[in-house]
Amino acid sequence: MTSAVASVRTAELRGFRDVQRLAYECAEAVAAQLRPGVTEREAARMQRRWLHGRGVRDWFHPPFAWFGDRTAFAGFRTPLRFLPSDRRLEPGMPFILDMAPVRHGFTADAGYSGCLGPHPLHDRLLADLRAHRDLVLRGMRERRSPKGIHEDVHRLMVRQGYTGRHRAHPFGVVARRAGRAGRRRTRAPLGSGTLLGSGTLLGSGTQPLRGLADHALHGRRDGGSPPWSPYRLPDHPPGPGLWAVEPHLGFHGTGAKFGEILVVTDSEDREQRAFWLDDELPHVRRWAEEDAA
Incomplete structure (x- = not known):
């Protein structure tokens, strides 16, 4: 274990990296x-079954899928609108697959943006997300507060001509503390709950909203680090630990996002003070390939 990760054990980093990679492999x-014709509910079920077959039984939140203008959360005025619907995928339509599996107590919150065919606007959104990944990392290394980083991200989105669709997430969360999961996570049987298409709002269907609410309450009650949202942003640098970050861009009914873990240490070395847990993720590889081309 190096001094740069004195507050985060190397074995733990490996556990978080493994489950994050597993989530993106699933995506x-x-x-x-x-x-064409696949529904959001079917896509959510496909994610769950794939991960279930690889040992995932618990979730910070079960899988989501959003198609078309729902990738930009168009018309999402109530939290229940976030749950997978009967919207069917069409040629040329963007989609987002989002999941937060727990395995061996480690969790990740992955967001994968894709499109069923060519879509120049979607390509532009994906390319412009890179600047937000760089901006968040730079802010963490400079020990800026979540409030300051959130404001920087918002200003960049405005300059790019986009709206920040993470503000439409339940509780407006753009980042949350990523820690070892307890045993209270969703353990609904495979094939049950709204996310799997049965139509009920019980069981796993409302777990995503309950999980975020519990996390926000825990941060306030215990004096810890609440999720980053426009409703309550800490004005002091985040302490050492892991953060699940997920900026989300939207423009004219098209949305794109990523979700990955950022490691913050207590190192005095600026480069080691903060770093992304893994650079071998689909969106990062895409940017590297664009550079090479």
Whole structure:
């Protein structure tokens, strides 16, 4: 264990990296199977089954899927609008697959943006997300507060001509503390709950909203670090630990996002003070390939 990660054990970093990679492997595998006519509920079920087959039984939140203008959260005026719907995928339509599996007590919150065919606007959104990843990392290394980083991200989105659709998330969360999961997570049987298409609002269906609400309450009650949202932003630098970050851009009914873990340490070395847990993720590889081209 190096001094740069004195507050985060190397074995723990490996556990978080493994589950994050597993989530993105799931997203790529499911994205490759999407065809015209598939519904959001079916895509959410595909994610869950893929992860269940690889040992995932618990969730920070079960899988989501959003198609078309729902990738930009168009018309999302109530939290229940976030749950997967009967919207069917069409050629040229953007989609987002989002999941937060827990395995061996480690959790990740992955967001995968894709499109069923060419879509220049969607390509532009994905390319412009790169600046937000760089901006968040730079802010963490400079020990800026979540409030300051959130304001920087918002200003960048405005300059790019976009709206920040993470503000439409339940509780407006753009980042949350990522820690070891307890045993209270969703353990609904495979095939049950709204996210799997049965139509009920019980069981796993409302767990995503309950999980975020519990986390926000825990941060306030215990004096810890609440999620970053426009409703309550700490004005002091985040302490050492892991953060699940997920900026979300929207423009004219098209949305794109990523979700990944940022490590913050107590190192005095600026480069080691903060770093992304893994650079071998689909959106990062895409940017590297664009640079090479």
